[in-house]
Each structure stands twice: as structure tokens, then as C-alpha cells.
Amino acid sequence: MINIILFGPPGSGKGTQAALLVERYGLEHVSTGDLFRKEIGNGSFLGKQAQQYISRGELVPDEVTIGMLRQKVETHPEAEGFIFDGFPRTVAQAEALDRLLAEEGTAVHLLLSLEVDDEEIVKRIKGRAVVSGRPDDADEGVIRHRIAVYKKETAPVFEYYEQRGKSHRVNGIGSIEEIFRRLCALIDHTLPTGSVSP
Ligand code: AMP
Numbered sequence: 001m002i003n004i005i006l007f008g009p010p011g012s013g014k015g016t017q018a019a020l021l022v023e024r025y026g027l028e029h030v031s032t033g034d035l036f037r038k039e040i041g042n043g044s045f046l047g048k049q050a051q052q053y054i055s056r057g058e059l060v061p062d063e064v065t066i067g068m069l070r071q072k073v074e075t076h077p078e079a080e081g082f083i084f085d086g087f088p089r090t091v092a093q094a095e096a097l098d099r100l101l102a103e104e105g106t107a108v109h110l111l112l113s114l115e116v117d118d119e120e121i122v123k124r125i126k127g128r129a130v131v132s133g134r135p136d137d138a139d140e141g142v143i144r145h146r147i148a149v150y151k152k153e154t155a156p157v158f159e160y161y162e163q164r165g166k167s168h169r170v171n172g173i174g175s176i177e178e179i180f181r182r183l184c185a186l187i188d189h190t191l192p193t194g195s196v197s198p
Pocket of ligand 1 (some may be wrong): 010032033034036053054055057058059060061065085086087088089093136146
């Protein structure tokens with residue numbers, strides 16, 4: 001199994017790149033943001049809980065997020081591996097992910113962090129708000145709060161995996177194809193030949 005965390009601030013292109021990587025390497029895409037939006041769409045209790053946090057640009061509490069993630073991973077025993085997009089967002093989530101993957105006899109192999117500066121993020125998210133229809137994309141105050149939450153609560157996850165020799169920074173500025181090539185080069189270079197199936 002190959003498990004990759006696609007990391008980076010909101011609007012850094014994680015969703016776009018995850019979709020391309022899934023196609024190339026045959027991995028299962030897990031986006032906790034997408035899972036929450038699905039729950040909100042279904043009007044479930046979990047969705048209602050999550051919505052209050054998402055609309056303010058806050059993180060959904062760890063126990064809710066970790067429970068949902070665990071369920072998603074456990075329902076895909078056939079997966080050749082996962083691309084985690086938007087998870088883990090706290091060190092407690094990273095520890096929970098490591099425990100969960102260890103139970104499955106596997107681990108996180110790589111964390112790839114898309115590096116994009118704040119003003120570019122704000123510009124991108126405001127631009128995509130029209131198509132995404134996400135209320136948390138439409139309000140500049142909420143966007144800036146999400147960036148602040150990323151720096152305070154999520155950035156330490158990079159260091160957590162860096163201490164384990166797994167974190168890599170990738171320039172997240174450029175065309176979708178250029179950034180995809182940078183990510184693939186790192187994956188192909190870092191992981192042993194034959195462990196991924198391009
Ligand atoms: P995203 O689609 O990844 O930008 O996530 C949208 C929103 O969902 C975030 O701003 C958070 O409010 C919430 N969310 C997504 N993933 C997580 C997570 N791993 N932990 C806590 N909250 C999350």
C-alpha cells in the first residue's frame with residue numbers, strides 16, 4: 001500500500017492535484033472537506049455539526065473528523081493506498097492516522113506540501129467561489145481566517161512528518177501540468193520502484 005498526504009493551505013490546489021494523482025497511481029482519494037460537504041448535503045447530524053465550523057472557517061473537532069476518516073478508510077479494504085487531501089489538519093489527527101494505518105499494517109509514506117503565498121491563495125479562492133458555490137469561499141474574512149487556522153493548527157503537521165523523514169515542499173505556483181509533474185517526480189523518486197503503479 002502507498003499512502004500519500006497532499007498538504008498545503010486552502011486554495012493551494014490539493015483537490016485538483018489529488019484527482020490527477022489518483023488517476024495516475026490508482027489510489028483512493030480521501031478528502032475530508034468533500035466528505036463533510038456530502039454529509040451537509042444529506043442533512044445528516046454529522047453534517048449539521050460540521051457546518052457550523054466550516055461556515056466560520058474553523059476546523060471541525062478532531063473526534064468528529066477522525067471518526068469519519070476511520071470509517072472511510074475501513075470501507076476500502078481493497079484500496080492499493082490512499083491520497084489524503086485536507087487530512088490530517090492537526091497533530092492529533094496525524095497521530096490518529098498513524099495508529100489507524102498501523103492497524104491496517106501500513107503507514108504514511110510521503111507528505112507533499114504545496115507552497116503558495118497568502119495573497120495568491122485569497123485571489124484563487126475568491127476566483128473559484130463562483131464555480132465552487134462554497135459559502136466559505138465567498139467571504140474574504142473567512143478565507144483569511146482559514147489561512148490563519150492553517151498556520152497555527154495545521155502547519156505543525158508538516159514538522160511532525162518532517163521529523164519522520166517524510167515531508168517535502170513543492171512549489172505550488174505554475175500551471176496544473178507543471179505542478180503535477182513536480183509531484184510525480186517526487187513520488188517516483190522517493191518511493192521504491194514497483195511500489196506504485198503509474
Ligand atoms: P477543504 O475542502 O479541505 O478546504 O475543507 C473545508 C472545511 O472543512 C475546512 O475549512 C474545515 O472547516 C473542514 N475540514 C475539512 N477537513 C478537515 C479536517 N481534517 N479537520 C478539521 N476540519 C476539516
